[in-house]
Amino acid sequence: MSWLTIIFLAPVLGVILILLTPAENKTAIRRLAAAATSVSLVVAVGLLFLFDRDAGGFQFVQKVAWVPSIGISWHVGVDGISLVLVLLTAFIIFTGVFVSFSIEQRVKEFYIMLLTLVTGVFGVFITLDLFWFYFFYELSVIPMYLLIGVWGSTNKEYATMKLTLYLTFGAVIALVAILALYVMAADLTGTYTFDLLELGAIAFPQNTQILLFLPVLIGFGILVPMWPFHSWSPGGHAAAPSAASMLHAGVLMKLGAYGIIRVGIVLLPEGAKAWMPLVAVLCMANILYGGYVAMTRRDMKFMVGYSSSSHMGYVLLGMASLNIIAFTGAVLLMFAHGIMTGLAFALVGWIYEQSHTRLLPEHSGRYGYDSANARDPSQAKYPELSGLAPQLPFIGGCFVATGMASAGLPGFANFVSELMIIVGAFSVYPVQAVLAVFGVVVTAVYYLRAIRAVLFGPVNPAWGKLRDARLITERLPYVVLILVLLIVGFYPSLLVDVIHTGSVAVMEKVAQGATIVVQERP
Amino acid sequence: MMTGVALLWAELAVGLLALAVLCMDFVAPRLDKPVLGYVSVLGLAAVLADLVQRAGRVGGLGFSGMYVLDAYAVFFKALFVLTAILVLLMTLEYADRLERGQGEFYAFILLATTGMMLLSSASNFITAFLSLELLAITSYILAGYLRGHPKSVEAGMKFFVIGGVSTGTLLYGISFVYGATGSVDFKDVAATILNRESTDPALVLGMVLVLVGVFFKIAAVPFHVWIPDVYEGAPTPVAAFLSVGSKAAGFALLIRVLLEPMLAMKSSWSVVVAVLAAVTLCFGNLAAIPQRNIKRLLGYSSIGQAGYLLVGVAAANELGIGSVLFYLLAYLLSNLMAFFVVVIVSNTTASDEIDDYAGLWRRSPLLAAALTIGLLSLAGVPPLACFFGKFIILGAAVQEGLIWLAAVGAVNIVISLYYYLLVVKRLYLWEATDPRPLPVTLVARWTLAASTAGVVFIGVYPSPFLEWSLAAARVFF
Numbered sequence: 001m002s003w004l005t006i007i008f009l010a011p012v013l014g015v016i017l018i019l020l021t022p023a024e025n026k027t028a029i030r031r032l033a034a035a036a037t038s039v040s041l042v043v044a045v046g047l048l049f050l051f052d053r054d055a056g057g058f059q060f061v062q063k064v065a066w067v068p069s070i071g072i073s074w075h076v077g078v079d080g081i082s083l084v085l086v087l088l089t090a091f092i093i094f095t096g097v098f099v100s101f102s103i104e105q106r107v108k109e110f111y112i113m114l115l116t117l118v119t120g121v122f123g124v125f126i127t128l129d130l131f132w133f134y135f136f137y138e139l140s141v142i143p144m145y146l147l148i149g150v151w152g153s154t155n156k157e158y159a160t161m162k163l164t165l166y167l168t169f170g171a172v173i174a175l176v177a178i179l180a181l182y183v184m185a186a187d188l189t190g191t192y193t194f195d196l197l198e199l200g201a202i203a204f205p206q207n208t209q210i211l212l213f214l215p216v217l218i219g220f221g222i223l224v225p226m227w228p229f230h231s232w233s234p235g236g237h238a239a240a241p242s243a244a245s246m247l248h249a250g251v252l253m254k255l256g257a258y259g260i261i262r263v264g265i266v267l268l269p270e271g272a273k274a275w276m277p278l279v280a281v282l283c284m285a286n287i288l289y290g291g292y293v294a295m296t297r298r299d300m301k302f303m304v305g306y307s308s309s310s311h312m313g314y315v316l317l318g319m320a321s322l323n324i325i326a327f328t329g330a331v332l333l334m335f336a337h338g339i340m341t342g343l344a345f346a347l348v349g350w351i352y353e354q355s356h357t358r359l360l361p362e363h364s365g366r367y368g369y370d371s372a373n374a375r376d377p378s379q380a381k382y383p384e385l386s387g388l389a390p391q392l393p394f395i396g397g398c399f400v401a402t403g404m405a406s407a408g409l410p411g412f413a414n415f416v417s418e419l420m421i422i423v424g425a426f427s428v429y430p431v432q433a434v435l436a437v438f439g440v441v442v443t444a445v446y447y448l449r450a451i452r453a454v455l456f457g458p459v460n461p462a463w464g465k466l467r468d469a470r471l472i473t474e475r476l477p478y479v480v481l482i483l484v485l486l487i488v489g490f491y492p493s494l495l496v497d498v499i500h501t502g503s504v505a506v507m508e509k510v511a512q513g514a515t516i517v518v519q520e521r522p
Numbered sequence: 523m524m525t526g527v528a529l530l531w532a533e534l535a536v537g538l539l540a541l542a543v544l545c546m547d548f549v550a551p552r553l554d555k556p557v558l559g560y561v562s563v564l565g566l567a568a569v570l571a572d573l574v575q576r577a578g579r580v581g582g583l584g585f586s587g588m589y590v591l592d593a594y595a596v597f598f599k600a601l602f603v604l605t606a607i608l609v610l611l612m613t614l615e616y617a618d619r620l621e622r623g624q625g626e627f628y629a630f631i632l633l634a635t636t637g638m639m640l641l642s643s644a645s646n647f648i649t650a651f652l653s654l655e656l657l658a659i660t661s662y663i664l665a666g667y668l669r670g671h672p673k674s675v676e677a678g679m680k681f682f683v684i685g686g687v688s689t690g691t692l693l694y695g696i697s698f699v700y701g702a703t704g705s706v707d708f709k710d711v712a713a714t715i716l717n718r719e720s721t722d723p724a725l726v727l728g729m730v731l732v733l734v735g736v737f738f739k740i741a742a743v744p745f746h747v748w749i750p751d752v753y754e755g756a757p758t759p760v761a762a763f764l765s766v767g768s769k770a771a772g773f774a775l776l777i778r779v780l781l782e783p784m785l786a787m788k789s790s791w792s793v794v795v796a797v798l799a800a801v802t803l804c805f806g807n808l809a810a811i812p813q814r815n816i817k818r819l820l821g822y823s824s825i826g827q828a829g830y831l832l833v834g835v836a837a838a839n840e841l842g843i844g845s846v847l848f849y850l851l852a853y854l855l856s857n858l859m860a861f862f863v864v865v866i867v868s869n870t871t872a873s874d875e876i877d878d879y880a881g882l883w884r885r886s887p888l889l890a891a892a893l894t895i896g897l898l899s900l901a902g903v904p905p906l907a908c909f910f911g912k913f914i915i916l917g918a919a920v921q922e923g924l925i926w927l928a929a930v931g932a933v934n935i936v937i938s939l940y941y942y943l944l945v946v947k948r949l950y951l952w953e954a955t956d957p958r959p960l961p962v963t964l965v966a967r968w969t970l971a972a973s974t975a976g977v978v979f980i981g982v983y984p985s986p987f988l989e990w991s992l993a994a995a996r997v998f999f
Contacts, residue, residue: 067985069992070841070914109883131913139904145943149951157951161943168939172932175913179920179928 002062003043003050004076004126007086010039011093011115011122018115023108030101033111037094040122044090048498051083056501058128058197059083067131071182071193075128080502081261081331082125084495085254088338089125091484092250093118095477096243099346102353103151103241110151114243117143121251125258130178130194134171137259140252141167144236144244152239153352154299159239166232167223174219174259177212181267184208199267200509206270213271216264217279223256224312227285237305242349245301246342249308254334257315261506265319269510272322280320280429286313288435291442298367300351300358300454303446304344307406310439311337317429317436318421322510326424327503329417332495336405336413336485343402343481350395351454354466357382364453387459392468396455398478403447405485408440413488416496524582529591532569532599533639536606539565540632547625555624559614562628563607566635570603577990583645587707590645597847597994598642598774601854605767606635608858611969613759616865620757621670631763634660638771645782647696647706647732650775654692654739657771658685661764665756677755684738684748692735698728699783711783721787729784733791736779739772742832743802746825753821758868761817762861765824770850773831777843780835781998788838796836800930803829807937811944816864816876819941820857823900826938827853833924833931834915842918843995848988849911852899852980856908859973860896862966863889870960876945881954886962890949892970897942899977902935907980914988 014036021028051059058077066072078086096114103110120143123136141164148160185202186192193199204212222229233253237245265272290310297303311333318330352358360367361384389396405412408419418440426433469475488495527534543558550558573596582591609631617624637656644650662685666678700706702725703714715725738745753761780791806825813819831853834846864874866889871878882890899906912935919928980987 066983067988069985069988070917134913135904135909138909142898142903145946146950149947157947161940161947164943165936165940169933169936172935175916176920176925176929176932179917180925182917183920 002060002076003047004060004078004086005062007040007043007047007090008076008119008122008126010036010043011119015112015115015119018108018111021108023106026104026107029107029111030097033097033115034094036115037090037097037118041090041094044087047078047083048087048494051078051080051498053497053501056080056505061128071191071195072131073129073195074132075195075197076126077128078126079505080498080500081506082258082502084331084335084499085125085258086122088254088335089118089121089251091480092246092338092342095342095346095480096246098473098477099246099349100241100243101473106150110147113143113147114247117147117247121247121255124255128196130182130196130199130263132194133196133259133263134175134178137174137255138168138171140255141171144240144248144252147244148236148240151241151244153241154238154301155235156239159235163232163236166229170219170222170229170256172219173215173222174263177215177219178263180212181263196262196267204268204270206513209268209271210274211271213264213268213275216268216271217260217275220256220259220264223259224253224316225256225309226279226316227282227289227309227313230286230290230309233309234302234305237308237345238299238301242346245345245349249305249345250338250342253308253312254338257312257319257330257334260319265322266506266509269513272510273513276320276322279316280425280432283313283316283320284432284435286310286316287439288442291439291446295442295446295449296367297446298360300348300360300450301345303360303450304341304348307344307443307446308337308341310443311341311406314418314421314436314439317425317432321421321425321428322507323424323428324500324503324507326421326428327507328496328499329420329424331499331503332488332492333414333417333421335495336417336488339481339484340402340405340412340414343398343478343485344406346477346481347395347399347402350469351385351388351392355382355385355463357385359385360450360453361386361457364457365449383460383462385454385460385463386457387455388463388466389455390459391463391466394469394475394478398482399455400451401482401485403451406447407444411489412485413492414485416489416492524580524591525584529582529584529589529643532573532603533636535569536566536603536632536639537636540629540636543625543632544629547629550625552624556614556617558625558628559610559617562632563610566603566607566610566632570600570607573600573603578993587709588646588649589640589643591643592997594774594778594994594997595643597990598770599639601770601850602635602638602642602767605763605770605854605858606631608854608862608969608973609759609763609767611965612762612858612862612865615862615869615963615966616757616759619869620667623667627664627667630660630664634664634763634767638767638774641771642774644775644778645708647699647708650779651689651693651696654771654775655689657768658689661685661760661768664760664763665752667757667760671755673755674757675755677752680748681752681756688735688738688745691731691738695728695731695733695735698724698731702728708778708782712785715783715786729787732779733776736772736776737798740769740776740828740831741825742798742828743805743825746802746806749821749825750818753824754815754817754874758817758861758865758874761821762858765820765861766854766857769824769828770854773835773846773850777835777846777998781838781843792836792838795832796924796927799829799832799836800927802826802832803930803934807934807941810938810941813941814876815874816879816945817874819876819945820860820864823938823941824857826934827857827900829934830912830915830931833919833927836924836927837915837918837922839918839922840992840995840999841914841921843998844988844992845911845914845918847991847994848984849908849915851987851991852907852911852977855973855977855980856896856899856906859892859970859977860900862970862973863893863896866962866966867960876948879945880948880952881957882949882960884954884957886960888962888967888970889960892974894946894949895974895977897945899981901939901942903939905978905981907977907984909981910984910988
């Protein structure tokens with residue numbers, strides 16, 4: 001029994017126990033959810049220290065035959081890249097459970113959906129079998145439909161249907177490529193297998209690799225969200241309840257990038273080399289277009305949502321550069337951005353719950369057409385958010401820290417990762433690297449404006465009744481997340497050494513373009 | 523090796539049970555009619571247990587080659603018996619709405635099941651035709667059972683007319699095949715075609731007509747027109763029975779006809795079936811989107827599901843046929859679960875309109891969850907049963923080089939998800955106009971719980987069921 005299976009089973013056990021708890025007993029349900037996610041978190045942090053940085057390869061491996069007639073097995077293991085992502089998921093769901101304590105409607109169903117969703121996400125990151133990869137990838141899409149549709153806000157029915165259908169569409173595009181890979185591998189070796197390690201050892205013909213990489217890129221890229229397949233994202237983020245947004249922007253979007261790495265770059269390296277220049281161009285649209293649109297949003301959740309798309313552009317740039325520094329930076333940014341965006345959505349969610357509005361005040365700038373405004377007039381009738389800092393000192397402080405982190409202030413993990421990406425990308429795509437630096441400025445603009453307008457503007461007496469985070473359960477999530485960003489920011493080798501072992505293996509595969517056997521450790 | 527009448531033990535058991543139910547019906551007063559239903563269920567459960575237990579150990583050819591008992595036939599017999607059990611449990615919920623003839627209803631379901639079981643063992647065109655007729659005629663009666671309701675009578679009439687045309691086409695085709703080859707036995711026809719040097723136009727015409735007759739049964743596009751009206755009008759348990767049993771029976775025959783007598787013509791029919799699959803998929807799923815009546819929606823959805831099954835048939839390799847059989851099992855549980863909930867809800871609300879399902883989560887969390895799991899399984903969402911079925915069907919298509927067909931199937935997953943989510947939206951996102959709790963009987967609770975467990979278990983641990991399906995498919999390879 002691998003530790004990874006325990007991380008995976010903890011939320012499953014949580015779901016089963018919550019199913020058996022009567023719906024009226026909200027406290028018990030919340031405690032069960034917190035307990036389940038804390039188990040996953042403790043084990044994940046433990047694995048971070050147990051991981052043998054010198055050996056590298058896949059560790060904590062477990063393999064059990066599942067459907068032998070077609071070559072499916074329960075094969076789990078993590079390398080440096082997936083371990084960090086498992087850790088990210090564990091942090092986000094743990095804090096997300098606490099952030100969701102304020103939900104009072106249909107608590108039981110909420111936590112069942114949330115824990116089912118996180119089961120799917122853990123499954124994707126720990127699995128080394130292509131069938132289970134797709135299984136958990138699709139499993140992660142449906143609970144979102146209910147999470148946003150029932151507990152969401154702005155325009156939730158439209159947003160959730162669009163999100164679910166768009167992401168499923170991406171998944172099925174990748175499915176056709178996965179099946180083609182499976183059949184082609186069987187033609188080449190004679191055995192039918194979905195095992196990622198065995199498939200990784202096969203040298204597919206170059207033309208096939210180039211052909212198959214495109215559906216993999218587009219299918220998984222839709223979840224990243226790679227421009228131009230991003231239109232599901234802003235509406236979805238704005239509509240989702242806080243914990244769902246945290247999970248979605250913090251973790252689910254990383255599933256897409258991870259899919260491109262595990263299925264695309266590792267299995268089809270020639271295809272990666274052929275298509276990455278295109279990715280390097282598209283990610284610019286993410287970074288700059290996403291950033292510019294974020295600057296014109298008046299609804300803070302839309303702003304943070306577009307900011308997420310924008311930062312995923314940096315991840316794509318790091319991946320597209322296909323060298324060690326940029327790639328490692330990309331994975332580190334996946335972690336850092338996930339934590340930071342979880343923070344941002346949690347904070348905006350706090351303000352929204354108290355004040356029922358997320359709109360930046362009119363006087364703080366010129367705004368573009370905000371579909372949220374048009375379709376959620378209920379927000380427009382609330383008084384303007386302004387000068388909240390004296391009323392919400394803790395939340396305000398966290399918000400400032402989040403803004404600084406997002407803009408890449410040294411001391412936070414985002415700085416390290418963005419620096420690595422830009423340095424790594426400069427040698428391959430100098431133009432993009434330079435433009436990416438401007439993206440940092442753009443991020444600073446919209447975050448600083450939001451901070452100035454909402455926290456430090458003239459105090460609006462209408463907000464005298466707002467509550468700050470006081471209880472331990474209310475402050476815990478923000479403290480944990482900021483601490484993580486600071487610790488990794490000041491001592492990045494904690495994670496970088498781990499990621500490095502994984503990136504080295506991936507880059508070797510790309511360099512050879514053919515057979516490389518990745519180490520397995522029981 | 524078994525011979526003679528012993529081969530027919532399962533059909534005889536079910537048929538005799540039907541006659542016993544009919545006899546008991548004469549003496550049972552109106553209040554005791556449900557007992558007949560329970561007796562049928564118990565009898566069928568015994569047959570199913572026996573079939574499953576004997577699965578690997580029986581075989582034989584009987585009645586001068588007219589009847590064959592192989593792993594494929596046993597698999598389908600088990601499937602049909604399971605369908606009948608669930609439909610009978612559904613009927614017990616529905617029974618108060620059958621104004622007359624409750625006892626005969628159970629007997630008709632049992633007789634139809636006998637017909638289906640015979641069909642899965644047919645190795646001869648005449649046996650196939652006979653069993654098909656037994657199934658068809660009982661189905662017409664069942665569809666028009668509510669004599670006082672114009673919609674049911676209309677459904678029965680439409681079904682009878684279109685069914686009659688399709689049976690006539692089938693028989694016409696069989697006559698051409700007999701004329702061209704001199705035999706109605708599947709193996710003999712296969713040997714004759716293999717030995718022939720040129721393709722006889724009469725033979726081709728005969729085969730096409732036979733296939734058209736079968737396509738009516740499985741409701742492939744463009745032979746699907748009877749489905750929406752018949753499903754909407756017929757009593758809901760009958761619609762459920764048709765959507766699963768009749769369809770599975772059609773596929774049992776289709777696969778046998780394509781892979782035994784018509785094996786030599788594979789290069790011709792493979793393309794036709796593939797195109798038909800694509801058209802059926804697209805039409806069925808797109809036409810389901812605007813539906814406002816849940817039975818019509820499930821009807822069009824079943825057309826779409828037939829499209830997936832046809833993809834597996836078009837692939838026609840071991841994984842292809844095995845995946846069709848696996849998918850039929852998964853589809854059986856998911857679809858019957860959905861219809862079960864429809865029966866229970868319409869008992870209280872007297873409506874089959876989708877909008878009247880709004881807020882079901884509040885009125886009955888169990889029903890809402892069961893319906894959601896059934897529909898999401900049909901949509902192909904993991905960790906539910908039909909996900910694995912779709913996965914391996916598309917895998918089989920890719921194996922045979924039908925990547926375009928796999929892509930069509932994949933895109934239709936998204937389209938079908940849309941209309942299934944439209945129902946789920948009403949169940950969970952909308953509020954009920956009448957928030958009073960919906961009563962659910964104990965038998966219904968247990969059945970839904972068992973079906974849910976089955977759907978999830980098959981989805982998460984499909985291996986034993988896949989092994990069984992592949993063993994059944996290996997009969998042809």
